[in-house]
Every structure is written in structure tokens, then in C-alpha cells.
Amino acid sequence: MTNPVQALNSARVRGWLYQALFLACALAVAWYLVSNTLTNLATRGVATGFGFLHREAGFEIGESLLPYSASDTYLTALVVGLLNTLAVSAAGVVLATVLGVLIGIGRLSSNWMVNRFATLYVETVRNVPLLLQLVVWYTILNRLPSPREALEVLPGIFLSNRGMKFPVLVEHAGHGWILLALVAGIAAAIAVVRYGRRRRETTGKPFPTLPAVIAALLLPPALAFIVTGAPLAFDVPALAGFNFEGGGSVTPEFTALLIGLSVYTAGFIAEIVRSGILAVPHGQTEAGLALGLSPGKILRLVILPQALRVIVPPLTSQYLNLTKNSSLAVAIGYPDLVSVSNTSANQTGQVVEAVAMMMLVYLIISLAISGFMNWYNRRVALVTR
Amino acid sequence: MKSHLSALAIAATLSVSAIALSGTAQAGATFDGVKQKGYVQCGVNLGLYGFSSPDDKGKWSGLDVDMCRAVAAAMFGDAEKVKYTPLSAQQRLPALQSGEIDLLARNTTRTLTRDTANGLNFAPTNYFDGQGFMVSAKLGLKSAKQLNGATVCVLPGTTTEQNVSDYFRANKMTFKPVVIEKNEELNKAFFAGRCDALTSDASQLAAIRAAEVQNPNDYVILPELISKEPLSPAVRQGDEEWMNLVTWAFYAMVQAEEKGLTSETVDAAMTSPDPDVKRLLGVTAGNGKALGVEENWAYAIIKQVGNYAQSYERNVGSGSKLKMPRGQNALYTEGGLMYAPPMK
Numbered sequence: 001m002t003n004p005v006q007a008l009n010s011a012r013v014r015g016w017l018y019q020a021l022f023l024a025c026a027l028a029v030a031w032y033l034v035s036n037t038l039t040n041l042a043t044r045g046v047a048t049g050f051g052f053l054h055r056e057a058g059f060e061i062g063e064s065l066l067p068y069s070a071s072d073t074y075l076t077a078l079v080v081g082l083l084n085t086l087a088v089s090a091a092g093v094v095l096a097t098v099l100g101v102l103i104g105i106g107r108l109s110s111n112w113m114v115n116r117f118a119t120l121y122v123e124t125v126r127n128v129p130l131l132l133q134l135v136v137w138y139t140i141l142n143r144l145p146s147p148r149e150a151l152e153v154l155p156g157i158f159l160s161n162r163g164m165k166f167p168v169l170v171e172h173a174g175h176g177w178i179l180l181a182l183v184a185g186i187a188a189a190i191a192v193v194r195y196g197r198r199r200r201e202t203t204g205k206p207f208p209t210l211p212a213v214i215a216a217l218l219l220p221p222a223l224a225f226i227v228t229g230a231p232l233a234f235d236v237p238a239l240a241g242f243n244f245e246g247g248g249s250v251t252p253e254f255t256a257l258l259i260g261l262s263v264y265t266a267g268f269i270a271e272i273v274r275s276g277i278l279a280v281p282h283g284q285t286e287a288g289l290a291l292g293l294s295p296g297k298i299l300r301l302v303i304l305p306q307a308l309r310v311i312v313p314p315l316t317s318q319y320l321n322l323t324k325n326s327s328l329a330v331a332i333g334y335p336d337l338v339s340v341s342n343t344s345a346n347q348t349g350q351v352v353e354a355v356a357m358m359m360l361v362y363l364i365i366s367l368a369i370s371g372f373m374n375w376y377n378r379r380v381a382l383v384t385r
Numbered sequence: 386m387k388s389h390l391s392a393l394a395i396a397a398t399l400s401v402s403a404i405a406l407s408g409t410a411q412a413g414a415t416f417d418g419v420k421q422k423g424y425v426q427c428g429v430n431l432g433l434y435g436f437s438s439p440d441d442k443g444k445w446s447g448l449d450v451d452m453c454r455a456v457a458a459a460m461f462g463d464a465e466k467v468k469y470t471p472l473s474a475q476q477r478l479p480a481l482q483s484g485e486i487d488l489l490a491r492n493t494t495r496t497l498t499r500d501t502a503n504g505l506n507f508a509p510t511n512y513f514d515g516q517g518f519m520v521s522a523k524l525g526l527k528s529a530k531q532l533n534g535a536t537v538c539v540l541p542g543t544t545t546e547q548n549v550s551d552y553f554r555a556n557k558m559t560f561k562p563v564v565i566e567k568n569e570e571l572n573k574a575f576f577a578g579r580c581d582a583l584t585s586d587a588s589q590l591a592a593i594r595a596a597e598v599q600n601p602n603d604y605v606i607l608p609e610l611i612s613k614e615p616l617s618p619a620v621r622q623g624d625e626e627w628m629n630l631v632t633w634a635f636y637a638m639v640q641a642e643e644k645g646l647t648s649e650t651v652d653a654a655m656t657s658p659d660p661d662v663k664r665l666l667g668v669t670a671g672n673g674k675a676l677g678v679e680e681n682w683a684y685a686i687i688k689q690v691g692n693y694a695q696s697y698e699r700n701v702g703s704g705s706k707l708k709m710p711r712g713q714n715a716l717y718t719e720g721g722l723m724y725a726p727p728m729k
Contacts, residue, residue, distance in 0.1 A: 044504040059550045060562045139573065161578050253563065332570065346541065347547055349502055
């Protein structure tokens with residue numbers, strides 16, 4: 001073993017050697033490309049560096065989760081863009097999952113209508129380019145009437161080609177207490193679930209978990225609401241000048257992007273869910289029936305836990321796709337990270353830096369999603385003893 | 386472990402190679418490069434009526450296209466020796482910096498940053514423009530000062546986003562931008578009523594109105610011009626010979642207008658006794674040698690492309706759908722800003 005020539009015959013040592021060689025080659029290529037870029041930029045007199053991040057951005061952004069104005073820095077502008085990307089991606093992931101699961105189960109339905117509709121849906125949305133779908137959704141939303149002829153779908157809720165305007169609660173000291181009561185209720189609900197499970201496992205007696213959870217969630221906030229004097233004042237949107245003033249709003253750009261991403265990704269998720277459920281042998285259902293479980297319980301306790309093992313890994317890549325596809329926002333005017341970066345790059349001329357930052361940020365977001373989904377996958381994976 | 390390492394390495398390589406794309410090496414001076422390959426690679430707009438747009442046969446025309454043709458005429462005596470690279474607003478600077486194109490004639494505003502930090506040099510302005518607002522006539526607006534609280538459609542990748550922010554800040558007004566990357570989508574959103582106003586260079590607003598609207602009176606361009614937009618052809622820094630040729634190719638068109646030489650009259654003018662005309666047309670030798678091209682370089686421009694007035698009227702003026710008045714783009718002798726230095 002101590003002989004170096006012998007050591008070369010060891011698969012372990014060789015493995016390490018090959019990896020070190022590969023890494024060295026990769027680093028050399030990377031170094032060459034970076035230095036070539038920097039040299040070329042320098043010879044052309046193009047300024048490089050990230051100093052521009054602290055200069056004033058000087059452009060407005062259509063929608064922002066943070067207070068932002070044109071006098072803030074490029075860094076702030078990019079953070080606003082990033083938050084917009086995260087907002088639409090997070091909402092899109094939730095919506096696509098719900099829709100995808102419903103359609104996926106629908107494809108397995110014995111009801112002819114439901115089954116055919118789900119198939120039609122999947123085949124359509126998967127086979128039409130996403131960019132085209134986004135443009136279609138955006139065009140539809142822009143065909144809504146102007147603010148002065150806005151549709152009042154519910155009292156105080158207006159739909160127009162400027163988006164959806166809705167009333168928002170006026171802040172009140174009591175809201176803090178209600179929120180606190182809700183947190184307490186959630187804690188109580190978790191305790192109830194745990195107690196119910198333990199009782200079932202130790203004594204075999206079922207516990208009415210669902211009604212208890214609902215009561216634990218609703219009662220404390222309701223009590224706090226009454227005690228603090230029922231603070232329910234709304235800021236209702238009203239027409240002023242060009243548009244509505246007051247209230248909250250969702251822009252057509254956000255809505256079109258959210259619908260487009262969710263509808264498109266749901267088509268893929270539906271197929272993943274279907275394949276996951278089909279992967280569980282029918283014998284499992286029969287075994288459940290033999291034990292006297294209801295069909296709902298069979299789905300929840302027998303089928304889904306096993307199907308999830310098959311579903312989660314491909315689902316992860318769909319979530320990644322959705323997040324990355326959100327960069328198509330530039331086509332329909334949603335101010336996401338790419339849109340803000342493009343503007344910054346153009347105003348400062350620092351294209352290389354802006355593109356590098358964008359790539360790094362998307363890499364970090366994607367790795368975070370993968371990390372979380374891998375953790376979840378390990379949790380639902382079959383435990384072999 | 387192995388898969389982790391290689392995945393990381395591949396990611397690193399990919400990210401770096403994408404960066405390097407905008408910085409490939411370019412050997413030799415642009416002037417010699419162009420002469421050797423036999424044509425001018427000209428960066429133009431994806432399609433902006435009046436400035437650079439292809440017709441149904443793929444033949445390009447416009448004020449900026451004429452700039453490319455003038456340079457080709459000066460270099461090769463043939464205005465057709467141009468290859469066009471249609472570029473988006475974002476692509477245009479990297480395309481020039483990286484050497485993908487030799488000349489950028491794509492309604493590009495000359496600014497200090499572009500002239501310095503971005504590594505470009507600008508030839509004389511071939512169109513003096515300014516950013517304006519177009520609104521629906523139904524709103525009954527008379528001034529851009531009435532736009533407080535408006536939603537404004539903006540094309541990104543230009544100086545327009547910053548200009549409009551500056552204008553509203555300076556006048557203590559607020560607005561909501563809607564920023565869409567593609568011209569067509571942006572125009573569609575505006576005409577569907579998503580925005581109260583569309584902002585861009587006034588010439589572009591006129592072009593959009595001419596192309597998209599049945600009745601041009603349904604939309605008005607507000608009188609305020611909120612920025613100076615000297616649209617100028619640009620070249621890379623570091624090749625003065627090439628810069629000189631582009632500069633003087635444009636001046637030749639202006640000088641020709643001043644001297645009353647058109648593509649129709651230039652042949653007759655070869656016998657003109659005017660010493661300025663003789664020098665311009667190469668009858669008196671010297672200018673061509675100084676620029677490193679044939680002595681009949683300016684003759685070729687005037688004969689094949691025309692003088693500045695011809696190019697203007699044909700593309701954006703009375704002979705076009707845009708009907709833009711000469712305004713600042715008239716000769717200095719007629720109250721405009723077009724002025725060619727002595728060509729001797």
C-alpha cells in the first residue's frame with residue numbers, strides 16, 4: 001500500500017487523480033475565458049467592475065414589494081427585480097401544483113368528460129410554446145375595459161386593463177392581536193394533530209382531528225377580533241385622474257405571467273402525478289380495501305405516500321423550470337430580475353457584470369429549490385429497514 | 386462526489402463561456418478588415434420605418450441604412466456592398482464592442498458614457514431627435530405636464546427609461562412604467578389602452594403612428610420634447626482611419642446638399658468651376674488620398690445614395706409616411722443644425 005506505484009492501482013486513488021485532473025482542466029479553461037474577456041474589455045476601453053451598483057438607478061419600476069423610487073441605487077433596483085421574480089415564482093409553484101394535481105387525478109378519472117378534458121388540457125398546454133401562451137394571456141387581459149368603464153365583479157373589486165383593484169384593510173392596532181391569536185391557534189392545532197395521532201397509535205381509537213383543528217384555528221382569532229372591537233375599515237379603490245387610487249392592485253403583467261406559468265407547468269405536473277399514482281401497484285388498493293379502509297383513506301394513507309416517492313424528483317425540475325421560465329417576463333412587461341438587469345446593463349453599459357449577476361442569482365435560487373426538494377424527497381422516501 | 390464535482394465544474398465553465406461571448410478577440414484595424422472582406426457589416430434596427438427596415442423582398446432602406454450605404458460607397462465605390470445585422474437595443478453595443486459589426490447605424494443616442502466607458506466613438510449626428518409622449522386624442526391632453534399619475538409604456542434598453550423618470554421627478558409628478566422589450570408587444574399594449582402614454586423619440590412615435598393607426602388624428606404627440614437625442618452612427622474606439630471615413634462620408638452628404646448636388650445633377654457638376662465642388666467630387670485630388678480611398682469617393686456617395694436632403698425626404702420627410710418636418714435637421718443656412726466642416 002505504501003508503494004506509490006501500487007497506490008496507482010487502487011481504484012480510490014485513481015478516482016481522486018482523475019477528478020483532480022478534470023478540475024484542473026476546467027479551472028484552466030475558466031481562467032482562460034475570464035482573462036480573455038477582461039483583456040478584451042480593457043483593450044476596447046470598456047469599464048468593468050461592480051461599482052455601478054451603488055450609483056443612482058434613475059429609472060422607475062412598475063411594481064415593487066419594497067418602497068422604491070428612481071433615486072435609489074442600482075442595487076436596490078436589482079433587489080426589487082429579484083423579489084418580483086421570487087413573488088411570481090412562489091405563487092406560480094403553488095398554483096401550478098394545485099392545478100397539476102387536479103388535472104393529473106382527472107386524467108385517471110373514470111368519468112369520460114373529466115378524463116377527456118384533462119387529456120385535452122395536457123396535450124394543448126404542453127405543446128404550445130410558453131412565450132406564445134404568455135402573449136395570449138397578456139393580450140386577453142389588455143382587452144379588458146379601461147379604468148373608467150371598469151367591471152365591478154364584486155363590490156369594491158374592479159377589473160380593467162390596468163389590472164385588478166381591490167379594497168385593503170386599513171391598519172389597526174387590533175390586527176396585531178388577531179395575528180397573535182392566529183399563531184396561538186396554529187400551535188394548538190399542531191398539538192391537537194399530534195395528540196390525535198398518538199392516541200390512534202397507542203389505543204387504536206380514531207380522534208376527530210379535522211373539526212378540532214378547524215376550531216383551534218378559528219376560535220382564537222375570532223375571539224381577539226371581538227375583544228379588540230371588530231376593526232374592519234377598508235380602503236376602497238376609487239377613480240381619480242387616469243386610474244384608480246387607493247386599495248390594493250394586481251397588475252395585468254403579474255397576472256398574465258402567473259396564469260401563463262402556472263397553466264403551462266401544471267400540464268407537466270399533471271403527467272408526473274398521473275405516472276406517480278400509476279406506479280403504485282393495484283394490489284395496494286386491494287389490500288387497503290381488504291382492511292376496510294374508505295376510498296378516501298386509501299388514497300391518502302396508502303396510495304399518495306407511495307406515489308410521492310415517484311412524484312417528487314421530477315416535480316423538483318418542474319419547479320426549477322417554472323422559476324427560470326419566469327424570466328420570459330420581459331416579453332410582457334413584468335419587471336422581474338431580467339427586466340431590471342437589462343435596463344441597468346443598458347444604462348451603465350456593464351453588460352458582462354449584469355449577466356454574470358443574473359446567472360449567479362438564478363443559480364442560487366435553483367440550488368435552494370433543489371436543496372429543499374431533496375430534503376423533502378428524503379422525508380417521503382421509502383425507509384428500508 | 387464525482388458527479389458533484391463535475392456538475393460544479395460544468396456550471397463554472399458554462400457561466401464563464403457565456404461571459405466571454407461578448408469579448409472575442411478581433412485582429413487588425415477595422416478599416417483594413419473591411420477593405421479585405423469587401424463589404425461593410427452594418428448594425429441596424431430590427432425594423433424601424435424611416436430609419437432601417439426591410440421591405441417584402443428583404444431590401445433594407447432608411448436614413449440609417451443610407452449611412453451604411455454611404456460608407457460602402459466611399460470605401461468600395463459601390464453602395465450595395467453592405468451586409469446588415471438587425472440588432473435589438475440591448476444587443477447593439479456588445480455587437481459593436483465585440484467586432485461582430487463594423488458600423489452601428491441604429492438610431493443610437495450619443496452620450497458621454499457610451500463615448501467613453503463603453504468604448505465607442507461617434508460620427509456626426511445624422512438625425513437630431515428628442516423624446517416625446519404620444520397619447521390618445523380622446524384624453525384631450527395639451528401638455529406632458531398633465532400626465533401626473535399616468536401609466537407610461539416604455540421601450541427598455543434605451544435612454545428613454547431614465548429620461549422619463551427624470552422628467553417626472555423634475556416636475557414633481559408620479560407615473561407607473563410598463564416596460565416591454567419587443568416593439569410590437571409594447572405598441573400593442575399601448576393601443577389596447579394598457580398605458581395612458583407611449584414615450585419614445587418623437588420620430589419613432591411618428592413612425593409607430595404611421596404604421597399602426599388607421600386615422601393618425603386619433604393619437605397626438607405632445608409638444609414637449611423631454612430630452613436631447615442626437616442619433617449618431619458609432620464605431621469602435623481604436624481605429625481613427627475608419628472613424629474618419631464614416632465621419633466624412635456623412636459630411637459629404639451634407640456638403641452635397643449645401644452645394645445643391647443631387648444624385649441626378651452630380652454628373653453634370655463634374656465640370657463645375659466651383660473649387661469646393663471640385664475638391665468634393667475628386668476632380669481636384671487630395672481628399673480621397675487623405676481618407677485612404679479612391680478620389681471619387683464622395684461622387685459615389687452622392688450618385689448612389691444622394692445628398693442628405695434626398696435621403697431625409699425619401700425616408701422620413703415629405704416623401705415618406707412619417708412626414709417629419711426638417712426642423713433641427715435642416716442645414717445651418719436654413720436654421721437647422723446640419724453643418725459640414727470645409728472639405729479640403
